[in-house]
Amino acid sequence: MPDILLHLLPHVVSSLLYAALGIHFWHTRWREKERSLVTLPMQPWERAAIVVAMLIQGFGLYQGVFGGSGMRFSFSYALSLMLWLAVLIYWLESFRSRMDGLQPMVLPLAAAGAAAPAIFPQLRVIGHAGGWGFLVHFLAAMLAYSLFTLSALHAVFMGFAERKLHQRSMTRSLSSLPPILTMEALLFRMITVAFCLLTVALVSGVWFSEEIFGKAAVLDHKTLFAFASWGIFAALLVGRRVYGWRGRIALRWTLAGFMVLLLAYIGSRFVAEVVLGRL
Numbered sequence: 001m002p003d004i005l006l007h008l009l010p011h012v013v014s015s016l017l018y019a020a021l022g023i024h025f026w027h028t029r030w031r032e033k034e035r036s037l038v039t040l041p042m043q044p045w046e047r048a049a050i051v052v053a054m055l056i057q058g059f060g061l062y063q064g065v066f067g068g069s070g071m072r073f074s075f076s077y078a079l080s081l082m083l084w085l086a087v088l089i090y091w092l093e094s095f096r097s098r099m100d101g102l103q104p105m106v107l108p109l110a111a112a113g114a115a116a117p118a119i120f121p122q123l124r125v126i127g128h129a130g131g132w133g134f135l136v137h138f139l140a141a142m143l144a145y146s147l148f149t150l151s152a153l154h155a156v157f158m159g160f161a162e163r164k165l166h167q168r169s170m171t172r173s174l175s176s177l178p179p180i181l182t183m184e185a186l187l188f189r190m191i192t193v194a195f196c197l198l199t200v201a202l203v204s205g206v207w208f209s210e211e212i213f214g215k216a217a218v219l220d221h222k223t224l225f226a227f228a229s230w231g232i233f234a235a236l237l238v239g240r241r242v243y244g245w246r247g248r249i250a251l252r253w254t255l256a257g258f259m260v261l262l263l264a265y266i267g268s269r270f271v272a273e274v275v276l277g278r279l
Contacts, residue, residue: 008117011118015111017053018111021046021103022108022111025046029104054084057114075120077116079266083112083113087107089190090150093186133204137204144198148190151190151258152255155187155255158187162247198261232257236253
């Protein structure tokens, strides 16, 4: 088998496994059938299957990013790593909070993220990757992206649940979701932690710009989108604390901040690497 196929195999296998698990969870948690309002907690074998998929995807990510000389990265690996961390955080949080019913949305997205490096395998060498300033910036940014991704998913779930409750329509997908107050508390807990990590990423990116990027900080579109997202989430947290924002207002601000943040790196790198063909 050619080396390129062996290199892409972990991404394909983990993507297929995530997709199969997503179908399984949809069938067992969301699909309407008899006794449809009975909640089914996550089973041990299901937790183990998610871990297996994460291990395979993690191996593929490590092989692609650190398998050559120096650190290599691209938008597809950033997307895959972001969703890998999101699944890991979600999996760990499921031991603390009730997360039943969220799997049919999280796992298909993880499948798409895991497949991204197989579809767009281009990689570019990252200079200055050995410095501790870069490591702080990189880890904080990836964790912030992952937590904001889960926050956006929770916002979608909460909007769906609130609409169904207002319509007095009880479906299996709704009954399998955590209570609204639990989801709201988890949402703002994740946003608060993600906001702190994003702050660290932005400050380290500006302060150690020459060490990380080899040049002084400049106000380009990526930086502009990142600071705009930071401002949106800052306003959301202040509005929550001062004015008690919740419900649809909080959900709209969460989704707006996430979309702007997504444009900051993933969107800009996609345009540069895929549309313009620049690594």
